[in-house]
Amino acid sequence: MEKLVIFADYGLDDAAATATIFKNHERFDSITVIPIGGNVPERISYRNCYTILSHYPELLYKVSVVSTENEQQPSRYLADIHGNDGMGDVIDHPSDQPTVSETTFEDWSKTVTGDEIILSLGPLTLVKKHLEKHACKQLVIMGGVVKTEPNYNGYEFNQALDVEAFSYCTRLPHTVITLDTCRTEKLDMRRITVTGDDLHSRVLKADQVLSVSRKEDGCYVWDDVAACYLLFPERFKVTSVTDPYGNRVNNAEYISNKLYFEN
Numbered sequence: 387m388e389k390l391v392i393f394a395d396y397g398l399d400d401a402a403a404t405a406t407i408f409k410n411h412e413r414f415d416s417i418t419v420i421p422i423g424g425n426v427p428e429r430i431s432y433r434n435c436y437t438i439l440s441h442y443p444e445l446l447y448k449v450s451v452v453s454t455e456n457e458q459q460p461s462r463y464l465a466d467i468h469g470n471d472g473m474g475d476v477i478d479h480p481s482d483q484p485t486v487s488e489t490t491f492e493d494w495s496k497t498v499t500g501d502e503i504i505l506s507l508g509p510l511t512l513v514k515k516h517l518e519k520h521a522c523k524q525l526v527i528m529g530g531v532v533k534t535e536p537n538y539n540g541y542e543f544n545q546a547l548d549v550e551a552f553s554y555c556t557r558l559p560h561t562v563i564t565l566d567t568c569r570t571e572k573l574d575m576r577r578i579t580v581t582g583d584d585l586h587s588r589v590l591k592a593d594q595v596l597s598v599s600r601k602e603d604g605c606y607v608w609d610d611v612a613a614c615y616l617l618f619p620e621r622f623k624v625t626s627v628t629d630p631y632g633n634r635v636n637n638a639e640y641i642s643n644k645l646y647f648e649n
Contacts, residue, residue, distance in 0.1 A: 387413075387414065387415040388413065388414050388415060388503055388523070389414065389415055389416050389418070389499075389501065389502045389503065390407070390414045390416070390417045390418065390502070390503045390505065390616075391418045391420065391502045391503065391504050391505070391522075392404065392407065392417065392418070392419050392420065392505045392507065393420045393422055393504065393505070393506045393507060393508055393512060393513055394419065394420070394421060394422065394431070394435070394507040394508055394609070395421070395422050395423060395424025395425045395426065395431050395461070395507065395508030395509065396421055396425070396426065396430070396431040396434035396435055396438070396472055396473065397424075397425030397426060397464065397467065397468035397472050397473065398467075398468050398469070398472075398473055398474050398589050398592060398593045398596070398607075399507075399589075399593065399607045399608045399609035399610055400425070400434075400507045400508070400609050401434065401438055401473050401477075401585070401589045402586055402589045402590055402593070402607050402609065402610040402613075402647075403505075403507055403528075403607075403609035403610045403612060403613035404419070404438050404613075405438070405441075405584075405585050405586035405589070406586065406610055406613040406614065406617070406647060407505070407613050407616075407617075408442050408445055409586070409649070410617050410649070411445055411448065413617065414448070415448065416448050416449075416450070417445075417448055417449045417450075418449075418450050418451075418452060418494070418502075419435055419439075419449060419450070419451050419452070420451075420452040420454060420491070420494075420512070421434070421435040421451070421452075421453075421454065422454050422459055422508050422509070422511075422512055423454075423459040423460060423461030423508075423509070424459075424460070424461055424462070424508035424509045424543075424544065424547060425461075425462070425464050425467070425468050425472060425508070425543075426461065426463055426464070426468065426472040427461045427463060428454055428455060428457075428459060428461060429455070430463075430471070430472050431461075431472070432453065432454075432455070433479060434471070434472050434473055434479075435451060436451070436480075436483040436484060436486075437473070437477055437478075437479045437480065438585065439451075439483075439484050439486060440480050440483070440484050441584075441585045443484060446484055446485070446486045449486055449487075450486060450487040450488065450489070451486055451487070451488045451489075452488070452489055452490070452491050452494045453488060453489070453490050453491065454491045454512060456490060456491070456492070457491050457512055457515075458511075459509070459511045459512060460509050460511060460547040460548055461509075461547075462547070466596075466600060467596065467600070468596075469592065469596065473589060473592070474588075474589055474592025474593065474595075474596065475592070476588050476589065476591070476592045477585065477588060477589070491512065495516060495519065495520065498516075498520050500520055500521040500522065500523075501521075501522075501523045502522050502523060503522065503523050503524045503526075503616070504516075504517075504522045504524070504525050504526070505526050505612060505613065505616055506525070506526065506527045506528065506529070506544075506555070507528050507544075507609040507612060508528075508544055509544050509547035509548045509551065510527065510529065510544065510545075510548055510551035510552050510554070510555045511547070511548045511551050513525075513527075513551065513555055514548070514550075514551035514554045514555055517554075517555065517558060518554075524559075524616075525555065525558060525559060525560040525561070526560070526561050526562075526563070526612055526615060526616050527544075527552075527555060527556070527560055527561070527562045527563070527612070528544060528562075528563045528608050528609045528611070528612035529542055529543075529544035529545050529552055529562060529563075529564070530542050530544075530545050530552065530556070530562045530564040530565070530629055530633070530635055530637075531545070531564050531565045531566060531629065531630070532564055532565075532566045532627055532629050532630075532635070532637055533566055534564075534565045534566045534569050535565075536565070537565060541631075542564065542565050549631070552633070553631070553633050556633045556634065556635050556636075557633075557634075560635075560636055561615065561619075561624055561636045561638055562635045562636060562637055562638065563608065563611050563612040563615055563638050564629075564635070564637050564638075565608075566637060566639075567611060567622075567637065567638045567639060567640060568606040568607075568608050568611050568640075569604065569606055570640060572640065572643075572646075573606055573607075573611060573640055573646055574604040574605060574606065575590060575593065575594055575597075575604075575605040575606065575607055576594060576597070576598075576604055576605045578645065580594070586647070590607065590610075590647075593605055593607055607646075607647075610646070610647060611640070611646055614646045614647065615638050618642075620642075621640060621641065621642035621644065621646070622638040622639060622640055622641060622642075623638070623639045623641050624636050624637065624638050624639075625637055625639065
């Protein structure tokens with residue numbers, strides 16, 4: 387059994403990824419969720435984290451939250467991509483947050499043992515800060531671009547918000563789920579009809595609607611694909627390549643015929 391740490395800047399795809407992880411929670415002894423700034427400011431990410439947890443009361447015994455409100459971190463407010471609330475405006479935010487173990491980032495870093503799996507779904511600022519002092523068992527990063535067009539100021543969004551942190555983390559053992567990983571026909575969610583009403587289905591449907599309104603060429607649920615890699619690495623082929631910025635990255639390619647979110 388494993389200890390998982392999720393760094394998430396809670397937008398739509400982060401919510402989908404967390405739901406996918408929670409659906410497969412039996413794979414992990416403990417799940418530490420660290421809401422960070424990125425798609426939304428940290429305070430909104432923190433609120434959205436607890437909204438997600440309110441849908442999984444049966445899992446709270448193994449989940450803990452790390453507050454990053456006292457940490458310097460980058461963020462942008464991408465309402466046109468993630469909705470006004472960061473999660474597509476399709477989920478009610480309860481007035482009372484669920485009771486769960488919580489600590490600060492500083493105090494949490496004193497308790498890590500170096501055998502945690504890290505799933506990074508946002509800018510890498512705090513991941514870098516953590517890994518400068520501690521080891522980890524596995525590092526999976528959603529971020530970066532190899533050959534496809536970048537999507538934010540000449541970079542992939544998570545990389546753009548802290549270019550140096552991305553370069554630092556990719557010098558460590560890692561796997562990246564890049565824009566190239568996700569922008570393939572078989573991962574285009576516009577091809578799929580989502581019918582459920584659980585949290586995962588609702589954010590996927592919101593992502594589909596928003597991608598159409600933005601006139602994008604497809605709907606790719608970036609962070610959810612990263613969660614899929616963590617859970618089902620056999621569905622991917624990983625190749626070491628150099629990105630346009632000189633980073634040597636272990637880029638994942640989806641090779642399975644399954645829908646990425648299928649167990």
